[in-house]
Amino acid sequence: MKKWKWTNLYLIFVFVMLYVPIIYLIAYSFSEGERMSGFHGFTLAHYAELFADTRMIQIVVDTLMLALLSSLIATIVGTLGALAISRTVRPLVKNTVLSLNNILMVSPDVIIGASFLIFFTALKIPLGFGSVLMSHIAFSIPIVVLMVLPKLQEMQQSMLDAARDLGSTNSQTLARVVLPFITPGILSGFFMAFTYSLDDFAVTFFVTGNGFQTLAVEIYARARQGISLEINALSGVMFIFALLLVIGYYFIQQGSQSRKAKHRKESEAIIHEAAH
């Protein structure tokens, strides 16, 4: 009993440490006054200020659109890449490609950002939405590959053999056997890429320009004058948004699980009938 208590205490401690700063930040978004020193009474003025700030809203919208697009494209490219890696037979080639992928994962954002800046300017690609989108896709691909690959490795060869024995073509095997099996990996890859894109600062900072701005870069630039409580209000809204995202992800996962359970039941019923 005693041991159980201690581990629980530790868990509570960790969660408190993680969540108190966020709650503190959000609580102050309801405070009157201009800065985060002393709570001065309840107001929604900062939220009103936020929703009246068209520029800020536009930046939020742009950031979301960028995150959705870049993670979608990165998911497609990354999934295809993972399929290719898993099919590679020669271990040397496989390991080299995987290592190249991992190097991109671990190299610091600042270096990736600086190299993209040099790359884009050398090719005379104007900085702006296009350049930011391309670099977000680029740094998201390795994440997707890493999320999808374990699922592919988990898949048993016998499943593919069975599909082939039953006469399915390569594309049919891919569409009906492989992709459904790795869907959870693809989804988590998409969500990881989405969050990476959403909160990326360093890379975006280097390659943005011509009026296109993401949230992280804008907040950083505004912080020079001391962060106004409008940013707190925005953090509150974004926190709720993230919460909804997590809940949505949970339901998608639940949905696929219950579908699987249904499939299992149906096939069991068929086997049952056949046995009779």
Added chain:
Amino acid sequence: MKRLISMAVAILAVALGLAFWSQDLQRSQGATGSNTLNFANWGDYIDPALIKKFQKETGYHVNMETFDSNEAMYTKIQQGGTSYDLTVPSEYMVEKMAEDKLLIPLDKSKLKGLSNYGASFMNQSFDPGNKYSLPYFWGTLGIVYNDKFAKASELQHWNDLWNPRWKGNIMLIDSARDILGFSLVSLGKSMNTTNPTTLALAKAKLDQLSPNVKAVVADEIKMYMADNEAAVAVDWSGEAADMMASNSHLHYIVPSEGSNLWFDNFVIPKTAKNFKAIYAFLNFMTDPKNAAQNADYVGYSTPNDAAKKLLPKDVRNDKNFYPGKEVLDRSEVYRNLAPKTVGLYNDLFLEFKMYRR
């Protein structure tokens, strides 16, 4: 497979929807493409109401992008890929950009109201004859004190900071040239000293200050001072104005032996395209009424004398924000130093910060 495809289509649809929304928001701010003025500015460094007014009066759309340091802005322009029409570097950066041929000279015949600017703010050493730049705001480096803990008479000179009375009670702004700069001034030397021996002396003097130093911080200094966390701080005038607005016990002093005089200036980078909009904007911002409104919003000192006359009496007569000619004459503008000397400043300052007692 079908499920994945429908998900992808849904995501695309949402992204498309967001793109339209963003377009719509952009249009509601008045953008139509060709009549845009791309303005790179420091964060929160212009009254948004003025931008709206400018757009309404002239029909041009201002596309403002923010930067947080001269160096970041410089890199963006030097690398190309941006199309800024107008930007606001500090004085030493104007000099550097002009040297690197990144600026387009101002066409004085298109500028109205040049006479509004005070003579002491024009024709500065970083840009003789204002070939490239028009001053936007200016200010000084000085001492902020809290009258709960300190009296004005105790802090009239830079040397007063070394008084043991302020043990662990001074906050410094995290800026190599400013901190070494006031140490140099206290020794009677120039803030643009390049002599390594003199700099070592200034650093040795700073080391003696370290028992008094509570912290070397950046923007947070405003918050700490407003919360009565320290008696004394060394900071820029604009920052001081911000603090004083939130805590009436704070006061700002420019030591009479001189200080740094800094300028942020409008310049036209070589990437500029829409010259009609640029001059319309510069003339709009030179207008005394607009400049006064902007100075009121930003809280820094305006170089526009005609605008200064429109400011509230207690602001324009405040000797600490609009110091008299004697102090201005004794104050120095930072010159663009050779990279080696800049490195020396940074190294010495880092040593001071790291080996604090």
